[in-house]
Amino acid sequence: MTWTTIVTASTRVALVIVLLLGPGCGSSATVRRADDLLRSGDYARAELEVDRALAATPEAEELLAMRVRILVARDRRAEAAGACGRVAGAEKRAQLLRALSEAVVSWGLGQRDPAVRLSAIHVARGADMAPLAETVAARLDDPDEVVRTWAAVALSGEPRGADVLERMLGAGKPEARAVAVRELGRLAGRAAVRTVASFAADRSPLVRAAAADGLGHVARPEALPTLERLAADPQAEVRQAALSALERIGDPRGVELARRALRDPYLGVRLAALLALVRIEGNRARPTLALVAAGADRLMALRAGVQLAKLGDPTPALALLGQGVRDALATVRLAALAAASTVDHPRVLELVATRLRDPDPEVRAAAARALLSRKGDAAAARNVARNLKGLACGRGATSADAFRAPGLCLQAAELLLRAEDNDGLQLLSDLARRARLGRDRLQALELALMRGAGPELALAGVADADPYVALASARWIYLRNR
Numbered sequence: 001m002t003w004t005t006i007v008t009a010s011t012r013v014a015l016v017i018v019l020l021l022g023p024g025c026g027s028s029a030t031v032r033r034a035d036d037l038l039r040s041g042d043y044a045r046a047e048l049e050v051d052r053a054l055a056a057t058p059e060a061e062e063l064l065a066m067r068v069r070i071l072v073a074r075d076r077r078a079e080a081a082g083a084c085g086r087v088a089g090a091e092k093r094a095q096l097l098r099a100l101s102e103a104v105v106s107w108g109l110g111q112r113d114p115a116v117r118l119s120a121i122h123v124a125r126g127a128d129m130a131p132l133a134e135t136v137a138a139r140l141d142d143p144d145e146v147v148r149t150w151a152a153v154a155l156s157g158e159p160r161g162a163d164v165l166e167r168m169l170g171a172g173k174p175e176a177r178a179v180a181v182r183e184l185g186r187l188a189g190r191a192a193v194r195t196v197a198s199f200a201a202d203r204s205p206l207v208r209a210a211a212a213d214g215l216g217h218v219a220r221p222e223a224l225p226t227l228e229r230l231a232a233d234p235q236a237e238v239r240q241a242a243l244s245a246l247e248r249i250g251d252p253r254g255v256e257l258a259r260r261a262l263r264d265p266y267l268g269v270r271l272a273a274l275l276a277l278v279r280i281e282g283n284r285a286r287p288t289l290a291l292v293a294a295g296a297d298r299l300m301a302l303r304a305g306v307q308l309a310k311l312g313d314p315t316p317a318l319a320l321l322g323q324g325v326r327d328a329l330a331t332v333r334l335a336a337l338a339a340a341s342t343v344d345h346p347r348v349l350e351l352v353a354t355r356l357r358d359p360d361p362e363v364r365a366a367a368a369r370a371l372l373s374r375k376g377d378a379a380a381a382r383n384v385a386r387n388l389k390g391l392a393c394g395r396g397a398t399s400a401d402a403f404r405a406p407g408l409c410l411q412a413a414e415l416l417l418r419a420e421d422n423d424g425l426q427l428l429s430d431l432a433r434r435a436r437l438g439r440d441r442l443q444a445l446e447l448a449l450m451r452g453a454g455p456e457l458a459l460a461g462v463a464d465a466d467p468y469v470a471l472a473s474a475r476w477i478y479l480r481n482r
Contacts, residue, residue, distance in 0.1 A: 028053070031066050038066075043074045061092060065099035072103035077470060078463035085459055094481040097455075101127075101478035104462055106135050108471050114144035116467045121147065123475045125154045127482075140164045145176035153183045169195070174204035181207060185214025193218050197226040205235035212238060216245025224253055231257050236266040243272035247279045255280050262292065262300075270300055278307050286311060293320065298327070299335055306339045314345045321351050330360045337366040341373035349376045356384055361391060365411045372418045385415035385424075393427065403431060406440040410447070417451055429457055438466030445469055449476045 030053040037046035050067045057063065064087070071080035084100050087093045108120030109132075121139060124132050139151035140160065149168040155161025165187075168180040177199070185196045196218065199211040212230045215223035223245070230242035243261050246254040254276060261273035274292065277285050285307075292304035293316040302324055305317035321343065324336025337355060340348050352374070355367035365388055368381040392408035403409055410431060416424030428451070431444035445461050458480075461473030 028060070028062060031062050034066050034070065038070060038073060043070055046070050047074070061095060064096055068096060068099050069103045069106075072100070072107050075107070077104065077107075081459040081462045085456075097477050097481040100462065101474040101481070102129060102131055104470055104474035105129060105132060105478075108467055108474075109135055109139060111467060113467075114142070114147050116471075117142065117144070117147050118150055119468055119471050121150045121154055123471045127475045127478045129478060137161075145171045145173040146179060149176045149179045149183075153179070153187075156183070156187055169199075174202075174206045177202065177204065178206045178210035182210040182214045182217070185211075186217040189218055190220050190222075193220055193222050197223065200226045200230055205233070205238050208233060208235070208238045209241040212241035212245045216241075216248040219249050221249070221251050221253070223249065224251060227254070228257060231261060236264075236269055239264060240266070240268045240272045243269060243276050247272065247276035250279050252280060259288065262288075267297075267299060270297070271303055274300065274303055274307065278311075283311055286313070290316065293317075298324070298332055302335060302339050306342055309343045309345070314343060317343050318345060318347050318351075321348065325351050325355050330363055333358065333360070333363050334366050337363065337370045341370040344374075349374055352376065353380070356380055361388055361408055362411075364388065365408065365415065368415050369411075369418075372415070378419045381415060382419040382421055385412050385419060385421070388412035389416070389423075389427065403435050403440070406431060406435045406437065406444075410440070410444055413444070414447060425451060425453060429453055432457060432469075433460060438464070438469055441466060442469050442472055446472055449473075455480065 030049055034046040034049045037043075037049065047067070047070045050063055050070060054060065054063050054067065064083070068080045068083060071077070071083070080100055080103065084093065084096045087096050105120050105123050108116055108123070111117055111120070117139065121136060123129075124136055133155070136151055136154050137160065139147055140155070142148045142151060145168065148164065149171065152161045152164035152168060156165055165180055165184065168176055169184070171177045171180065181196055181199045184192045193215070196211055196214040199207050199214075202208050202211065208230060212227060215227055227242045227245055227249075231239055231246070233239050233242070239261065243258065246257060258273045258276040258280065261269055262277070264270050264273065274289075277288060281288075289304045289308050289311075293301050293308060295301055298320075302317075302320050305320040308314075309317040317339070321336050321340050324332055324339070327333055327336070333355060337352060340352050349371065352367050352370045353376070355363055356371070358364050358367065364384050368384040371377060371381045388408060389412040392403075392405035392412055394404055409427070413424045413427040413431065416427065418424075425448060428444050428448035432441050432448050432453075435441045435444060441461075441464060445457065448457060455477070458473045458476050461469050462477070464470050464473070
């Protein structure tokens with residue numbers, strides 16, 4: 001993310017930054033004093049200064065924005081969200097909402113938990129929050145090496161970010177070295193081949209896997225000798241990363257590596273090898289795919305059958321799907337139904353329909369999802385979703401047993417939405433507000449906002465006790481109002 005490019009992209013953006021978050025450039029004396037107090041940690045005096053000024057000029061936009069910043073800094077996020085919701089005028093409200101979202105992310109960047117600071121950096125990058133460039137830059141000295149590395153990635157378009165990213169190649173924490181190696185390959189491309197390849201000998205398998213991934217991003221034939229070594233690494237995750245990189249590069253010289261890896265003892269490596277083979281050989285991979293589809297490894301056979309169907313031969317896939325949906329293991333039935341959603345053939349709908357009454361509710365949900373993916377019987381899928389709702393979501397959002405199986409309840413809500421049942425969005429909104437665990441509220445919130453929930457839900461999310469929910473809400477608000 002090139003922050004300076006974004007910041008200087010237009011005079012209008014710069015003006016908004018001055019009004020909302022840049023009290024030093026023509027802003028009122030009150031805002032300057034409040035900002036100084038806020039930076040020094042004297043939140044109470046800062047709020048008093050702003051409240052006095054607002055009593056005289058209650059519509060002053062820069063004062064309203066500063067008050068929102070102060071409320072968020074004091075972790076009174078519900079008040080800040082409520083203040084934004086009461087502002088009249090579309091443009092004025094949009095500016096205040098941007099100030100709110102930036103304040104929440106800035107708050108996240110200052111949290112004690114490094115995982116929260118890291119999440120805030122990802123939100124700032126993903127939403128292109130240019131006004132927070134300096135706040136993110138402060139994380140270049142973060143005590144946590146992973147946070148420091150991601151801050152450097154965010155600022156990699158500037159010398160200060162690029163310098164820190166280079167230094168983090170020598171980080172003591174393997175997780176930080178892995179980020180630096182992988183992102184260097186992605187950002188620098190061909191120029192980074194030699195540096196990234198040198199980490200193929202790192203003592204940490206996490207870093208060696210990142211080196212393979214980085215070389216895949218480089219996507220140059222010069223990476224092949226190193227990837228060949230990594231494809232024989234003792235650790236399965238490294239071999240899998242090497243095969244995935246070979247798929248990305250698509251060089252014909254990777255065919256033999258991919259074929260050998262089809263016999264790897266680990267499923268993830270074998271699946272990556274299969275995809276690499278198809279990517280490199282295309283139609284020429286058919287004989288190998290046919291052999292794998294006829295083999296005893298059920299999951300590999302199913303994946304090979306799907307690839308053959310994509311190449312124009314659905315017969316093996318249909319036979320394997322017919323066996324898979326009847327398998328005694330629920331995991332195999334689930335895999336078969338996931339594969340069914342990708343095979344375009346009329347017979348697939350019949351196979352999927354046989355599992356709509358499966359004893360396992362997860363399998364029933366997968367069958368309904370596959371049915372909707374293939375544009376099958378929406379009414380049948382809707383009936384499954386309603387049944388799952390009663391099973392997993394309790395009798396209502398306020399009942400004692402509400403959301404007793406939130407993961408399955410989330411699936412029911414998603415299925416209702418896809419089946420064009422308006423109850424789905426309401427159910428997602430209830431989950432986002434009332435599910436017991438933050439991770440369940442986060443999943444529901446993100447899906448509800450993606451599927452059309454209004455800004456009221458995002459404003460409620462800003463006040464959520466879970467910082468990840470608050471940050472996700474801030475991201476949506478910023479993107480909606482920038």
